[in-house]
Amino acid sequence: xxxxxxxxxxxxxxxxxxxxxxxxxxxxxxxxxxxxxxxxxxxxxxxxxxxxxxxxxxxxxxxxxxxxxxxxxxxxxxxxxxxxxxxxxxxxxxxxxxxxxxxxxxxxxxxxxxxxxxxxxxxxxxxxxxxxxxxxxxxxxxxxxxxxxxxxxxxxxxxxxxxxxxxxxxxxxxxxxxxxxxxxxxxxxxxxxxxxxxxxxxxxxxxxxxxxxxxxxxxxxxxxxxxxxxxxxxxxxxxxxxxxxxxxxxxxxxxxxxxxxxxxxxxxxxxxx
Amino acid sequence: xxxxxxxxxxxxxxxxxxxxxxxxxxxxxxxxxxxxxxxxxxxxxxxxxxxxxxxxxxxxxxxxxxxxxxxxxxxxxxxxxxxxxxxxxxxxxxxxxxxxxxxxxxxxxxxxxxxxxxxxxxxxxxxxxxxxxxxxxxxxxxxxxxxxxxxxxxxxxxxxxxxxxxxxxxxxxxxxxxxxxxxxxxxxxxxxxxxxxxxxxxxxxxxxxxxxxxxxxxxxxxxxxxxxxxxxxxxxxxxxxxxxxxxxxxxxxxxxxxxxxxxxxxxxxxxxxxxxxxxxxxxx
Numbered sequence: 001x002x003x004x005x006x007x008x009x010x011x012x013x014x015x016x017x018x019x020x021x022x023x024x025x026x027x028x029x030x031x032x033x034x035x036x037x038x039x040x041x042x043x044x045x046x047x048x049x050x051x052x053x054x055x056x057x058x059x060x061x062x063x064x065x066x067x068x069x070x071x072x073x074x075x076x077x078x079x080x081x082x083x084x085x086x087x088x089x090x091x092x093x094x095x096x097x098x099x100x101x102x103x104x105x106x107x108x109x110x111x112x113x114x115x116x117x118x119x120x121x122x123x124x125x126x127x128x129x130x131x132x133x134x135x136x137x138x139x140x141x142x143x144x145x146x147x148x149x150x151x152x153x154x155x156x157x158x159x160x161x162x163x164x165x166x167x168x169x170x171x172x173x174x175x176x177x178x179x180x181x182x183x184x185x186x187x188x189x190x191x192x193x194x195x196x197x198x199x200x201x202x203x204x205x206x207x208x209x210x211x212x213x214x215x216x217x218x219x220x221x222x223x224x225x226x227x228x229x230x231x232x233x234x235x236x237x238x239x240x241x242x243x244x245x246x247x248x249x250x251x252x253x254x255x256x257x258x259x260x261x262x263x264x265x266x267x268x269x270x271x272x273x
Numbered sequence: 274x275x276x277x278x279x280x281x282x283x284x285x286x287x288x289x290x291x292x293x294x295x296x297x298x299x300x301x302x303x304x305x306x307x308x309x310x311x312x313x314x315x316x317x318x319x320x321x322x323x324x325x326x327x328x329x330x331x332x333x334x335x336x337x338x339x340x341x342x343x344x345x346x347x348x349x350x351x352x353x354x355x356x357x358x359x360x361x362x363x364x365x366x367x368x369x370x371x372x373x374x375x376x377x378x379x380x381x382x383x384x385x386x387x388x389x390x391x392x393x394x395x396x397x398x399x400x401x402x403x404x405x406x407x408x409x410x411x412x413x414x415x416x417x418x419x420x421x422x423x424x425x426x427x428x429x430x431x432x433x434x435x436x437x438x439x440x441x442x443x444x445x446x447x448x449x450x451x452x453x454x455x456x457x458x459x460x461x462x463x464x465x466x467x468x469x470x471x472x473x474x475x476x477x478x479x480x481x482x483x484x485x486x487x488x489x490x491x492x493x494x495x496x497x498x499x500x501x502x503x504x505x506x507x508x509x510x511x512x513x514x515x516x517x518x519x520x521x522x523x524x525x526x527x528x529x530x531x532x533x534x535x536x537x538x539x540x541x542x543x544x545x546x547x548x549x550x551x552x553x554x555x556x557x
Binding site: 011013022025157167266267 | 456
């Protein structure tokens with residue numbers, strides 16, 4: 001047995017309750033999700049459909065002109081299997097309006113602009129749909145900082161942010177996510193031929209195991225090396241986590257007054273609900 | 274001890290005392306109609322848990338009008354509630370109160386404030402400084418608030434004082450879904466702890482834990498009652514609000530204590546001597 005294994009019915013029950021209750025605490029009952037054709041957003045859409053009913057879930061497909069057509073095909077397959085509403089919003093016009101006019105060629109910058117265009121669409125549609133944007137970042141990518149800040153990482157609620165990629169697959173299989181989505185290589189599809197594992201330089205299986213032992217089990221570098229991880233891999237991942245901490249916190253505010261937001265003005269978001 | 278007791282597994286609204294008080298009243302009325310003589314709510318049942326800066330804003334004196342309403346209800350049924358207490362000297366405690374016959378009979382202030390990991394109680398609360406049992410018309414009770422139960426000395430003091438039932442009132446967040454386990458790690462841990470308390474202290478152990486979510490953290494419920502032999506007598510299933518009705522009897526206490534006379538054979542004098550040696554600076 002993999003130590004990361006979950007019991008999917010238990011986790012499903014918890015996440016369905018999380019979605020219902022935390023949406024309700026903001027007086028919402030509807031969800032907007034960017035569905036990319038990948039497993040993370042497929043799982044989130046399935047959880048939302050289970051929690052809120054398919055009629056209350058809007059899946060938004062937002063291709064750019066270079067996106068792999070399979071991505072949209074898989075997103076449509078998912079939406080029809082769940083019975084959720086869909087909307088297709090091409091982001092080519094809005095993205096190229098900036099990228100072309102300003103001659104942005106750098107691959108990372110282009111990817112970030114696309115991710116932020118999608119965020120703009122989702123947040124706008126959430127007003128029309130009277131729902132909240134539900135996040136699709138998993139724990140592996142959150143810890144690695146493998147996301148665009150205020151882009152794909154932006155959401156009101158995230159049901160899957162404490163599940164490693166391995167656990168995402170377990171739960172997605174349990175929830176009946178269609179097999180073409182489960183079987184393909186994970187990709188952000190920001191440029192042709194991109195795969196997560198190719199870009200990161202290691203496999204999800206390896207990094208999930210390492211992160212679980214390093215973060216959840218609090219094992220030291222010596223213990224991790226004794227457990228069979230290469231010391232360079234351990235140090236590289238530890239450095240990456242620390243270097244991307246800025247993506248996991250709110251912006252820093254210069255403290256000047258006696259009471260400063262997020263320093264000594266401390267309330268939950270559920271405050272007053 | 275021979276009483277019909279209800280555990281109310283509630284989902285308090287964060288910081289909303291008015292709404293929570295109405296819910297308490299509804300639960301008390303329902304339990305009373307069902308013939309219960311005691312009702313036990315979770316820790317901080319009047320306020321919710323992750324209060325942060327709301328803590329001082331929702332603090333109540335036991336002389337408040339909210340307590341006057343609960344006291345009125347306690348003429349018909351004894352009530353254990355959790356609340357943020359503002360003491361006469363202005364300190365703020367994480368407290369539980371036991372009301373009976375129209376008055377507050379006993380207040381326990383949480384001694385072991387949990388301040389690690391996801392918890393920050395020592396920042397919000399002053400710590401209580403004693404574990405004292407009290408005699409209710411339904412038997413001798415000892416109160417523990419969540420982390421109090423993690424320190425075996427807490428339960429041991431109630432054991433020495435002859436508690437018939439421990440009321441363990443909690444806001445325990447659920448966590449730990451790995452290892453392929455069918456239950457949460459938190460549930461496994463608490464079950465082990467509570468059953469050990471029943472077994473070693475030979476009392477009824479009433480565990481009242483809340484449910485619901487606060488900013489992405491859930492409380493796993495699982496309220497239950499353990500008998501004086503350490504076996505589960507009843508529990509609520511699932512993560513939803515609910516009420517659990519049980520009967521606590523002296524017969525079970527007597528049988529457990531005759532079969533294995535732990536309190537008779539306990540040697541608190543040895544512990545006292547060891548503690549004396551420690552406080553003298555010598556090795557225990």
